[in-house]
Amino acid sequence: MSQGNYKRALDSFQRIYKLNKRKSRESYPVKRLTDPTPDRSADLDGTGRSSTIKERFSRAKKKFLEGVYQLRPMFSKPYLAISLQVYCLHFCQIMCVNSVRLWLPQIFATMNAMESLGANDTSMCAVLEHNAMAAAMNEEAKRVECALHHDPGSYLDNIIVAGIGLVGFLIIFPLMRIRIVSNHILKVFLFICIFLVGGLYFVKTSLMTMIISAIYLTLMGICATTIIGTSVVIFPTLMRTMVLLLIMTFGRLGSVSGNLLLPIFMQLSCLAPFLWLCSLMTIAFLFSVFLKVDDQQSLS
Template identity: 75%
Template sequence: MFLPESPKFLMAQGNYNKALKCLQRIYHINKRKSRDSYPVKHLTDAVPDRSETLEESGRSSSLKERFQKAKEKFLEGARQIKPMFRKPYLSISIQVYCLHFCQITCVNSVRLWLPQIFATMHVMETQGFNDTSMCAVVEHNNLALTRNSAEKKEECDLHHSPDSYLDNITVSAIGLLGFILIFPLLRIRLVANHILKVFLFCSTFLVGGLYFCKDSLVTMLVSAIYLTLMGICATTIISMSVVIFPTLMRTMVLMLIMTFGRFGSVSGNIMLPIFMQMSCLAPFLWLCTLMSVAFFFSVFLKVDDQQALA
């Protein structure tokens, strides 16, 4: 609440006076110098200067004037959304939406399935099962679901191992460490331009590699690396959208990206149990296919960080 408005946004609105004051404030706080010593005295851009009009809008107005202003804002909003359905932003937005849908479907399917995997593995280990692979876990869960109700105990007798909670905490800690290590590297242009493609490519093999995990330790390490890379990818695609799309389209685009991500999360948790009922291999083939689609879209996603402010 104490941060200033974005000067780029204010300039896109045509409010150059407020944008200049905002830049002077940032200069004053960062440089510990007087605002008047800020070297830039005048701002200019393709958007016409509307500073006086915006400053006068604060006065009281009649009902007719308010209705006219609301109508103008609605039409202006429609004009701002219109470029989303035209070249070049239509194809770019479709790529971004599909990419985010696929990656959120995969990452949330694994993330929400993971506690059940760890709990089942530890139960199987305590009961003396020799095979604690992913296929054995899937088969064990399927048997528990299809067991006749007459065979179930009336009393709920659960014995959760503390190790299953420790595994989930470790996965989250590795994710935090991964974010801390990777963000300083994003200053390097080569890393920033290719991190999404490289991480999605690696994640495709990691999610497929869960199929071959034989014990809880390997499962924890593979899933931790996978969730860390995918978390970075999800953050990266949102950050890239800020650069790809103009300022006036950005809010709508980000909301649609998050909406498609929510759709992916819901559909993933609906589809995963269906594939688990089919066979042990089916959910991993499904996740690998979605990851491949996400990687395909990322290859054709180009970012120009030198474009003009818009």
């Protein structure tokens, strides 16, 4: 409809009505669609006369200028501040979640290797120390270490973490229909995740590492999905595609940045990466607190 193609829009509405109501398309109560945009169904359906090259160029130029004009609200009040807030929030949370998620297989493999060698201390500091020692070993020792990393238990831990994440999504999505849940789930989960990611520093066993990391990754995955869904409510229709693309772009930048910075913090000390992740989680939580979402506003 925003492009003036009312014929296809009405056809889509009729199909939706038929699926939802189990009635014929002809019984759909709306017979005509109206909008300030002129009806251009004939041009868009290809039923009009063929256009010249000059006309097509002029039409393409007009569409481009219209697209640029539609982006103007992104750089003005109130959407500029809101969009920057959403971008920074998604950047921080994806940096945190992917730093842990991509590091987790190595953690499980190292813990299983240490347990097979009879180590009593499998804390995060012990894991970091073990990896540092492995990096300094000769080639023969590295081959032995690599063989230890292929213990089936390390794969099982990752499968369990993924399974817990699936169950978490299946449980939480039906609850999103409750308004109080949808309004506060982002800030509540981010607040909980601050303590979960910090708690990884204090765990001593592979079982507790698996449980805490599984809960953390599940909650953070729900938060990442929620902020993307929330943007549909916050921004007008003609801005949503561009906003979603920018949100995903900032998320991927956060993922790359996190995996570049994490080894640097690991080299500083055992505590440094966890303080860094807790700080990022706190920043993301503060952004979520000040993010106002009105799910009753009109979908302009």
